[in-house]
Amino acid sequence: MPTVPPASTAARETAVDVTALLERGRTLSTPVLRAAVNRLAPPMDTVAAYHFGWIDAAGNPAEGDGGKAVRPALAVLSAEVTGAAPETGIPGAVAVELVHNFSLLHDDLMDGDEQRRHRDTVWKVHGPAQAILVGDALMALANELLLELGTVEAGRATRRLTAATRALIDGQAQDISYENRDRVSVEECLEMEGNKTGALLACASSIGAVLGGADDRTADALEQYGYHLGLAFQAVDDLLGIWGDPDFTGKQTWSDLRQRKKSLPVVAALAAGGPASEKLGEILAADALSSDFANFSEEEFAARAALIEQAGGREWTAEEARRQHRVALEALDTVSMPDRVRDQFVALADFVVVRKR
Amino acid sequence: MPTVPPASTAARETAVDVTALLERGRTLSTPVLRAAVNRLAPPMDTVAAYHFGWIDAAGNPAEGDGGKAVRPALAVLSAEVTGAAPETGIPGAVAVELVHNFSLLHDDLMDGDEQRRHRDTVWKVHGPAQAILVGDALMALANELLLELGTVEAGRATRRLTAATRALIDGQAQDISYENRDRVSVEECLEMEGNKTGALLACASSIGAVLGGADDRTADALEQYGYHLGLAFQAVDDLLGIWGDPDFTGKQTWSDLRQRKKSLPVVAALAAGGPASEKLGEILAADALSSDFANFSEEEFAARAALIEQAGGREWTAEEARRQHRVALEALDTVSMPDRVRDQFVALADFVVVRKR
Numbered sequence: 033m034p035t036v037p038p039a040s041t042a043a044r045e046t047a048v049d050v051t052a053l054l055e056r057g058r059t060l061s062t063p064v065l066r067a068a069v070n071r072l073a074p075p076m077d078t079v080a081a082y083h084f085g086w087i088d089a090a091g092n093p094a095e096g097d098g099g100k101a102v103r104p105a106l107a108v109l110s111a112e113v114t115g116a117a118p119e120t121g122i123p124g125a126v127a128v129e130l131v132h133n134f135s136l137l138h139d140d141l142m143d144g145d146e147q148r149r150h151r152d153t154v155w156k157v158h159g160p161a162q163a164i165l166v167g168d169a170l171m172a173l174a175n176e177l178l179l180e181l182g183t184v185e186a187g188r189a190t191r192r193l194t195a196a197t198r199a200l201i202d203g204q205a206q207d208i209s210y211e212n213r214d215r216v217s218v219e220e221c222l223e224m225e226g227n228k229t230g231a232l233l234a235c236a237s238s239i240g241a242v243l244g245g246a247d248d249r250t251a252d253a254l255e256q257y258g259y260h261l262g263l264a265f266q267a268v269d270d271l272l273g274i275w276g277d278p279d280f281t282g283k284q285t286w287s288d289l290r291q292r293k294k295s296l297p298v299v300a301a302l303a304a305g306g307p308a309s310e311k312l313g314e315i316l317a318a319d320a321l322s323s324d325f326a327n328f329s330e331e332e333f334a335a336r337a338a339l340i341e342q343a344g345g346r347e348w349t350a351e352e353a354r355r356q357h358r359v360a361l362e363a364l365d366t367v368s369m370p371d372r373v374r375d376q377f378v379a380l381a382d383f384v385v386v387r388k389r
Numbered sequence: 390m391p392t393v394p395p396a397s398t399a400a401r402e403t404a405v406d407v408t409a410l411l412e413r414g415r416t417l418s419t420p421v422l423r424a425a426v427n428r429l430a431p432p433m434d435t436v437a438a439y440h441f442g443w444i445d446a447a448g449n450p451a452e453g454d455g456g457k458a459v460r461p462a463l464a465v466l467s468a469e470v471t472g473a474a475p476e477t478g479i480p481g482a483v484a485v486e487l488v489h490n491f492s493l494l495h496d497d498l499m500d501g502d503e504q505r506r507h508r509d510t511v512w513k514v515h516g517p518a519q520a521i522l523v524g525d526a527l528m529a530l531a532n533e534l535l536l537e538l539g540t541v542e543a544g545r546a547t548r549r550l551t552a553a554t555r556a557l558i559d560g561q562a563q564d565i566s567y568e569n570r571d572r573v574s575v576e577e578c579l580e581m582e583g584n585k586t587g588a589l590l591a592c593a594s595s596i597g598a599v600l601g602g603a604d605d606r607t608a609d610a611l612e613q614y615g616y617h618l619g620l621a622f623q624a625v626d627d628l629l630g631i632w633g634d635p636d637f638t639g640k641q642t643w644s645d646l647r648q649r650k651k652s653l654p655v656v657a658a659l660a661a662g663g664p665a666s667e668k669l670g671e672i673l674a675a676d677a678l679s680s681d682f683a684n685f686s687e688e689e690f691a692a693r694a695a696l697i698e699q700a701g702g703r704e705w706t707a708e709e710a711r712r713q714h715r716v717a718l719e720a721l722d723t724v725s726m727p728d729r730v731r732d733q734f735v736a737l738a739d740f741v742v743v744r745k746r
Contacts, residue, residue: 073559075566138525142518161499164521165562168495168528172554175532179548187544191536197529202430205522209432 048379057105060118061125068126068177076169079162083137083154099149102384103128103236109376110254111240113369121240123177123186127193128236130174135200137167142208150282171197181243189242192251196235203227214317216294218303222263225296230262237261256363257377264356264385267349270295274337275346286333292319296352301345308342315339357385405736414462417475418482425483425530433526436519440494440511456506459741460485460593466733467611468597470726478597480534480543484550485593487531492557494524499565507639528554538600546599549608553592560584571674573651575660579620582653587619594618594734613720614734621713621742624706627652631694632703643690649676653709658702665699672696714742
């Protein structure tokens, strides 16, 4: 049963090779990213290389799992909106990756997360000070990389990247403060997810165009595409966080429920009203006080997931993913660009949102 | 006995009112700094206001001890090098203060320092996560503030500020790594102090000029002035850290010795050779292994300080302060600027370096 929107017609008709598109972004950006990280003074260069998965904890070369590399693909693609070569977007792609990884390093430490991509996190291996330092350095390096281009466009791109960076920080601040609250509204959850996921995807989707000389209206529209794509992605991620297949997600069953995460299906179910919603509210309130939560059985989590579904949280979130995906594509319609580029943006949107359970 | 250079002739002759100069920098920059901090989302705005001393831990308004405000004074003064109004330097002054305070927030956490300016540090009052978040936010805010000016000059200023930020981070990384080493060379110590103190003072001394349209040669020369002024300041600070009067410094007697800090007088004494130097080396090596170090008496620290002085570490550091002060003033000589502005730069250099024990 798909929890997600059907692939867009455009993408199906033109049969865009998304794998090749992702590979292009990765191939163009990785050498520049590595060269940028090599600028860091020891031991920060080594710590960063560990974080990116290029070496293991003992310092030996490793086959890094760089993730899907959607952001670099979007950044180089967005350069083509203006008619520039995809290469024009490379410094933007790398800067966005640096900011993304700054936030991972700091968030993992703040959240006490010990694992990322099946590996120990940096603070766990190299200590909290290195996680702070290297995160700081990556954020600064992102700006350095753009500003040393020395162009007016680079200044504009850096300004947009800085806005996205501030949004990331705001989102993390919200995430932390929500953990200590009984109730979070759907609007608050969406705002937090927009900051944590939407803002940087917005920047990735526009930064190549900005570097290629796009005007503000074009850049804003591409940001809208990326922002809503980020919200669609996050809605799907929230569904996978509860109902995802552990073999696919690499996480435990009912992962977000185990972490008592106030994700979209949960807050939507709690906001829905009705008997299932009220029962869920009572149970989660009791869970918050329970000292035995860590030992809950599969059945207990399954019962909570069933209540969320009965209250409509699952369907609401799936519909929200479809809605955000649609809004993202509508934003594209307001920008003139070559058909081939547009088809690729659409295909990437489908790829991001259409994921297996 | 003064440990520091005599006031420069120029400053004495023109009788620059340094207090008024510092007050001008503070008056011009503080409202803009406060408005910038107010942009932060809750609770980061409150945490930052606590850090700056504008409110106490309970949230009540407080009379902040903003420090000497040398950096803002330099930033607005440097705008006048180009003939621009001092106000042109304000965004630069504020951005530099934001970066300085980003580094304080993160360094205090990494170093486990519980007190700053006689108050509990942010991580102690609001927790480590807020110290990380607010530090991140201040760094991003600094770039935002400059880049939203939207000018070519602002882009150049941001690039220089980013370089200074990276140097700050490098310096903290060096500081941390040196703590775990038996020996640090004089050169390594100077490099670390140049990164931690020189780079941002360099940026403060030039950023107003850059915003006022100064060419790179002028900006570089002003950076040289600020960089060497920072090293002179740090040399004096290192002297005060050992021989400073607690009533004046607000720290314990022999403060840096108690913290086993590898400051300039210590590394210079260890590098000097000779009987006192060797004896000092043996004692400090034994101290590093001592479990009783925390209970050492005044006399024991006094004996170590005496050895540092006998080995020449005190006189070498005082001479280094004089040398760096001289190099700073020589850099000024290469820049054309109104005499009044030059006199004020000289007076600020004297003020920074000539401090009481």
